[in-house]
Amino acid sequence: MKKQQTFLVYRNSGNGKVRYERYEVPLSKGISVLEALFYIQDHYDSTLAFRYACRGAICGSCGMTINKVPSLACRVQISGIKKTKEPKNLPEIKFGDLPKWDQENEILVEPMPNMEIIKDLIVDMDPFWKFYREVEPYLDREWNNNSSESYQSPLEMKKIERLVYCILCGLCWACPVNSENSNYLGPAQLAKADRFINDSRANAEQQRSILNRVLKEDAVPACQKYFVCNRVCPKNVMPGTAIKDIRDKWIKEKD
Amino acid sequence: MKIEQFDVVIVGAGLSGLRAGLELSTQWNTAVVSKVYPVRSHSGAAQGGINAALGNLEIGKNDTPKRHAFDTVKGSDYLADQDVVMFMCEQAPKIVVEFESMGAPFSRLDSGLIAQRPFGGAGFPRTCYAGDRTGHALLHTLNEQSIRKGVTFFDEFFLIDIIKVRDQVVGIITLDIAKGELVIFRAPYVILATGGFGRIFKQSTNALINTGDGNGAAFRAGVPMQDIEFVQFHPTTLYGTNILITEGARGEGGYLYNSKHKRFMKKTAPEAIELAPRDIVARAEETEVLEGRGIEDAYIHLDLTHLGAEKIKERLPGIREISMLFAGIDPIEEPIPVQPGQHYSMGGIATKYGGDYGETELTGLYCLGECSCLSVHGANRLGGNSLLETSVFGRAVGRRLLENGRLNNVSIEDIKRAENNAIDAVEKLFRRWNDNSGHKPVDIRETMGIVMNKNVGVFRNQRDLEIAYDKLKNLQESFKSVYVSTEDRRFNYGLIRTLELRNMLDLAECTTFAAIWRKESRGAHYRLDFPERNDEIYLRHTLVYRSKDGLDIKTKPVKLGLFEVKERTY
Numbered sequence: 001m002k003k004q005q006t007f008l009v010y011r012n013s014g015n016g017k018v019r020y021e022r023y024e025v026p027l028s029k030g031i032s033v034l035e036a037l038f039y040i041q042d043h044y045d046s047t048l049a050f051r052y053a054c055r056g057a058i059c060g061s062c063g064m065t066i067n068k069v070p071s072l073a074c075r076v077q078i079s080g081i082k083k084t085k086e087p088k089n090l091p092e093i094k095f096g097d098l099p100k101w102d103q104e105n106e107i108l109v110e111p112m113p114n115m116e117i118i119k120d121l122i123v124d125m126d127p128f129w130k131f132y133r134e135v136e137p138y139l140d141r142e143w144n145n146n147s148s149e150s151y152q153s154p155l156e157m158k159k160i161e162r163l164v165y166c167i168l169c170g171l172c173w174a175c176p177v178n179s180e181n182s183n184y185l186g187p188a189q190l191a192k193a194d195r196f197i198n199d200s201r202a203n204a205e206q207q208r209s210i211l212n213r214v215l216k217e218d219a220v221p222a223c224q225k226y227f228v229c230n231r232v233c234p235k236n237v238m239p240g241t242a243i244k245d246i247r248d249k250w251i252k253e254k255d
Numbered sequence: 256m257k258i259e260q261f262d263v264v265i266v267g268a269g270l271s272g273l274r275a276g277l278e279l280s281t282q283w284n285t286a287v288v289s290k291v292y293p294v295r296s297h298s299g300a301a302q303g304g305i306n307a308a309l310g311n312l313e314i315g316k317n318d319t320p321k322r323h324a325f326d327t328v329k330g331s332d333y334l335a336d337q338d339v340v341m342f343m344c345e346q347a348p349k350i351v352v353e354f355e356s357m358g359a360p361f362s363r364l365d366s367g368l369i370a371q372r373p374f375g376g377a378g379f380p381r382t383c384y385a386g387d388r389t390g391h392a393l394l395h396t397l398n399e400q401s402i403r404k405g406v407t408f409f410d411e412f413f414l415i416d417i418i419k420v421r422d423q424v425v426g427i428i429t430l431d432i433a434k435g436e437l438v439i440f441r442a443p444y445v446i447l448a449t450g451g452f453g454r455i456f457k458q459s460t461n462a463l464i465n466t467g468d469g470n471g472a473a474f475r476a477g478v479p480m481q482d483i484e485f486v487q488f489h490p491t492t493l494y495g496t497n498i499l500i501t502e503g504a505r506g507e508g509g510y511l512y513n514s515k516h517k518r519f520m521k522k523t524a525p526e527a528i529e530l531a532p533r534d535i536v537a538r539a540e541e542t543e544v545l546e547g548r549g550i551e552d553a554y555i556h557l558d559l560t561h562l563g564a565e566k567i568k569e570r571l572p573g574i575r576e577i578s579m580l581f582a583g584i585d586p587i588e589e590p591i592p593v594q595p596g597q598h599y600s601m602g603g604i605a606t607k608y609g610g611d612y613g614e615t616e617l618t619g620l621y622c623l624g625e626c627s628c629l630s631v632h633g634a635n636r637l638g639g640n641s642l643l644e645t646s647v648f649g650r651a652v653g654r655r656l657l658e659n660g661r662l663n664n665v666s667i668e669d670i671k672r673a674e675n676n677a678i679d680a681v682e683k684l685f686r687r688w689n690d691n692s693g694h695k696p697v698d699i700r701e702t703m704g705i706v707m708n709k710n711v712g713v714f715r716n717q718r719d720l721e722i723a724y725d726k727l728k729n730l731q732e733s734f735k736s737v738y739v740s741t742e743d744r745r746f747n748y749g750l751i752r753t754l755e756l757r758n759m760l761d762l763a764e765c766t767t768f769a770a771i772w773r774k775e776s777r778g779a780h781y782r783l784d785f786p787e788r789n790d791e792i793y794l795r796h797t798l799v800y801r802s803k804d805g806l807d808i809k810t811k812p813v814k815l816g817l818f819e820v821k822e823r824t825y
Contacts, residue, residue: 041749042695042696046740046748046749048749049748052464053291053295053462053464054464055498056577057576059297060294060295118433136403138402139357143356143400145349147355147356149369154362157360161386164360164385167299196358
């Protein structure tokens with residue numbers, strides 16, 4: 001096993017100047033890319049900016065592009081990085097002039113694609129949250145102290161279970177449609193819509209309200225079935241399949 | 256100087272903060288301030304479930320809130336305040352059903368009712384769950400309802416300090432992480448819901464953001480830390496990374512084996528076996544390893560293989576994913592290597608004796624959830640009670656403040672003076688850190704984690720604790736000359752993590768100090784030199800203060816009366 005690993009990291013202080021910097025990080029058993037970034041921040045440059053929280057692939061904070069593949073940094077171990085396959089249909093992800101990158105020996109770390117870069121590996125998530133809110137991502141039902149438990153069969157629960165696991169990390173915005181259309185609602189958002197449309201507890205009025213939004217031009221119909229979202233999703237939510245579900249159920253009927 | 260004005264400011268957007276925010280937003284101008292986006296909060300990491308005596312299973316039919324309260328009090332080794340526990344357990348069925356009404360995706364029984372599973376230290380299968388990602392399900396549900404109700408959020412704002420005038424809180428000073436600007440939130444009520452501080456230990460299940468920012472701010476404002484020596488070490492954390500493996504894995508029937516392939520819990524807890532409370536299982540595991548029966552002299556096996564692929568995939572999919580991803584092991588095929596790791600802080604910001612739930616000695620300052628000590632967990636928390644605590648008291652404190660009415664008893668001149676002082680103090684601190692040429696924060700942080708792990712862990716003794724205390728005092732000295740660049744403050748996580756370290760050092764010091772003081776063994780606090788519980792002297796809550804001459808301890812009585820204090824066996 002190598003003792004050191006070279007990282008080639010995208011830096012951008014927000015004033016328009018982009019640079020890539022190389023750092024040597026000592027290797028330890030099981031070390032993840034996130035831990036390596038902390039090493040760089042702790043020992044070389046405390047201003048290196050990236051988001052993080054749980055380090056266990058459940059909070060969705062540390063989305064970034066690692067060796068040209070959108071990933072959660074905590075979930076990528078350096079020892080296993082060579083096994084990462086580039087997802088089919090993933091558009092080329094570019095952030096300006098990349099210096100010579102030795103793909104065999106260097107790990108390239110860049111921000112998430114298709115979002116505005118604020119500083120280093122930090123992107124502007126505001127559009128992501130804005131579009132999330134637009135799908136009315138909630139059960140629209142009054143609750144109070146005297147609410148009673150509603151029944152839901154295990155089978156009905158199963159229908160939404162996969163969609164519930166979405167951690168809203170934003171990696172699915174690597175979709176080629178997102179790269180071309182900044183108004184596209186986005187795979188995670190549409191998956192969330194599908195989760196509430198299919199909740200046996202949601203009423204018809206709420207279903208209609210969500211559908212009104214997601215059947216608009218920049219939402220479900222904009223999906224080109226690349227299924228990049230399914231491939232980059234770290235939680236197997238399969239947003240593309242959810243979009244297909246909405247399309248199959250609700251668009252054909254309209255025709 | 257930027258000032259935001261509200262009736263109440265809540266710091267933290269995990270389950271406690273969100274639930275309080277939902278309640279207060281109905282009538283008051285409310286801000287929820289958090290250093291991360293709400294769904295990134297550590298509540299989302301909770302796996303196993305939330306306890307409520309719903310009796311949804313046939314074998315749980317005779318469960319009652321009182322039985323739940325008894326299990327909780329016994330689990331706490333009788334240090335919990337019994338009236339507060341009773342309130343929590345009575346509210347539990349209602350709060351779980353409320354979650355369900357909000358849309359929480361609970362797992363279901365064939366009857367269509369919310370599914371429940373057995374958990375450690377509980378007489379009935381009482382733990383309601385959503386697979387093994389219950390915290391995630393509940394956190395997202397509250398976030399969804401907060402969007403629906405239009406709650407006002409300030410995401411990525413870091414709490415630096417509390418601002419007070421005499422003994423009345425008047426607001427907080429924060430750093431807008433994105434813009435790098437200091438922002439004051441002026442409010443007569445501040446609710447701290449900032450979560451735990453497990454990161455004072457090197458080996459912890461906690462998120463990297465669990466650094467006790469609310470605790471540190473409260474402590475600097477003169478509010479003591481209560482029962483802070485009680486640290487829960489979870490018996491099943493993944494060997495190496497210490498990522499949590501839910502107690503639900505044992506609830507579903509998982510076994511613990513030593514290197515001789517013996518289920519060693521049979522001798523420690525003949526009846527409960529693997530489902531004894533966490534403190535007991537963690538000590539048993541540590542003993543196996545210390546006595547040479549650990550696997551590779553380091554860990555224990557959590558075996559799920561006999562449960563079968565179907566059950567594992569259905570009930571414990573998250574555990575399977577974590578094991579495969581972070582340990583390269585599929586629990587369907589192989590046992591999971593586990594070890595005890597810091598998991599939960601039973602202690603926290605002290606609550607006022609005889610005050611409202613969560614009320615502190617500082618007028619207008621309240622605390623909720625893991626950062627607080629209400630005290631419902633006493634010396635050891637039962638699994639499934641932390642999610643419960645957050646939501647029950649988030650709702651209760653919100654309601655109580657609305658009943659109490661708005662506060663307005665400090666002159667605007669006094670408030671402005673205090674705000675200016677707060678700004679000056681922070682600017683001075685940042686300048687000093689920037690001009691210093693001393694230690695890097697990382698050196699201090701790592702030493703602290705190692706010391707806490709080694710000397711203030713599962714088994715403690717006077718000598719080790721004193722060594723730790725001396726080292727921590729030295730680290731406090733080193734921290735005075737800590738260097739970090741504060742020139743560009745936008746997304747300056749080097750700076751944020753130094754502010755976090757400032758909080759953690761105080762909390763590590765308090766934890767060790769209280770552990771030295773408590774010369775008995777109770778719940779999670781186990782002293783090899785004082786292995787017995789001593790109710791005569793120590794059936795008291797500790798309160799650690801900072802005085803002029805260093806740390807100091809006071810105590811306050813435990814609220815008893817519902818359940819007799821007895822020996823604790825399982």
